[in-house]
Amino acid sequence: MKIQRKFWINDMEALTYIMFILIIIGTINICSASLITAYTDFENPYYFLTRHIISIVVGFIAFFLSSRFNYKRLSSARWEIFLIVITLVLLGLVLLVGITVNGSRRWLPLGFMQFQPSELAKIVTIVISSSYLGKCLDKKLPITVDPRKNIIFLICIAVAGLVELQPDMGTAMIILGIPTMLYFIAGLDKKWIGIICGLGAIVLAFLATFQPYRLDRIRSWFDPWSRSQDDGYQIVQSILAIGSGEFSGMGLGHGFSKYSYLPESHTDFAFAVFCQEMGFIGALVIFLLLIAMAFYFIKIALRTQDNFGKMLVCGIMLLIVGQAAGNIAMVIGMLPVIGFPLPFISYGGTSLILNMTCMGLVISVDRHNRKSASAQPVSSRTGRYSKNR
Numbered sequence: 001m002k003i004q005r006k007f008w009i010n011d012m013e014a015l016t017y018i019m020f021i022l023i024i025i026g027t028i029n030i031c032s033a034s035l036i037t038a039y040t041d042f043e044n045p046y047y048f049l050t051r052h053i054i055s056i057v058v059g060f061i062a063f064f065l066s067s068r069f070n071y072k073r074l075s076s077a078r079w080e081i082f083l084i085v086i087t088l089v090l091l092g093l094v095l096l097v098g099i100t101v102n103g104s105r106r107w108l109p110l111g112f113m114q115f116q117p118s119e120l121a122k123i124v125t126i127v128i129s130s131s132y133l134g135k136c137l138d139k140k141l142p143i144t145v146d147p148r149k150n151i152i153f154l155i156c157i158a159v160a161g162l163v164e165l166q167p168d169m170g171t172a173m174i175i176l177g178i179p180t181m182l183y184f185i186a187g188l189d190k191k192w193i194g195i196i197c198g199l200g201a202i203v204l205a206f207l208a209t210f211q212p213y214r215l216d217r218i219r220s221w222f223d224p225w226s227r228s229q230d231d232g233y234q235i236v237q238s239i240l241a242i243g244s245g246e247f248s249g250m251g252l253g254h255g256f257s258k259y260s261y262l263p264e265s266h267t268d269f270a271f272a273v274f275c276q277e278m279g280f281i282g283a284l285v286i287f288l289l290l291i292a293m294a295f296y297f298i299k300i301a302l303r304t305q306d307n308f309g310k311m312l313v314c315g316i317m318l319l320i321v322g323q324a325a326g327n328i329a330m331v332i333g334m335l336p337v338i339g340f341p342l343p344f345i346s347y348g349g350t351s352l353i354l355n356m357t358c359m360g361l362v363i364s365v366d367r368h369n370r371k372s373a374s375a376q377p378v379s380s381r382t383g384r385y386s387k388n389r
Contacts, residue, residue, distance in 0.1 A: 022344035033273040034266035055349035059356035066360030075131035090117035091162040116350040126315035129179035134308030170338035221336035238272040249279030309365040
């Protein structure tokens, strides 16, 4: 008998391995990309690496706890109210007493690290939207964003508005965009799809031109080379870094963009440094890992019988894989600079911890649904159960 070998036992294990591989790659890349900045700013070349490792440890604890947590409890009214209140309070606090960096007030000081409430807001809006949509699908109710019937969508708008006040348009787009896509997936009426798309385009155009620096970013996106010493400097340096990596890269630690040429080389533009040092081969590995992650997300979502769990997995997939696609598109010049991090690769403690928490929730969804399927009586699975047995 031929034995079929597998890299992993099931989809839960596959997602866990892929996440671990991405975290290892990200840690190595952050170590390389942040050395110069850390030494220049803090006289400690391992300043960012040390904090990143602390975040990984906290993230592993969060991943373990969330994977063992019964995700269905999140759809209860008590949990929803708690998550909404804590999110709104933290977003209000960051506007009042938050740390300002580069003109944006986005972080709360927590001693050993800085906490970014907008990262929590991403997850909370996904959870409450998935809960609402799951209940509608369970009861076969029409999916609507009518404010007279759906307060959840209004809360998502309010949360996105508070994040925009920081200002952080990129994160605000994610906070409102992913729930909107979940509504589309759940079967939102075509009339509301048209209304949302129309209003969204108007609001997006207004916000993009409301702040002068955003308009400058859009102009430099169309022709970064003509503004290579001004607004287009960052994207030009990113493209040059990626191109200089060629097929096999310059070698780990040998990239020169991190020597103050490329701003945010260990955060938003970490992928550019990775491509310079590891080349096309390294970039291909990242692509394949993200594609594999999306594949297993979809498998779990399709197999999940609980509608809340199904929508939650879809939302987390859009959050992690969608952000990754947005970051890569930004780094290679296909999108303007909007501040999307690359999950598990870019430096950012709050983002890493909460992304690992999300991965744990997906594991929880799959684990509980497997248990539910295996606990079904024989009659429901075979139809041959005997009443007299």
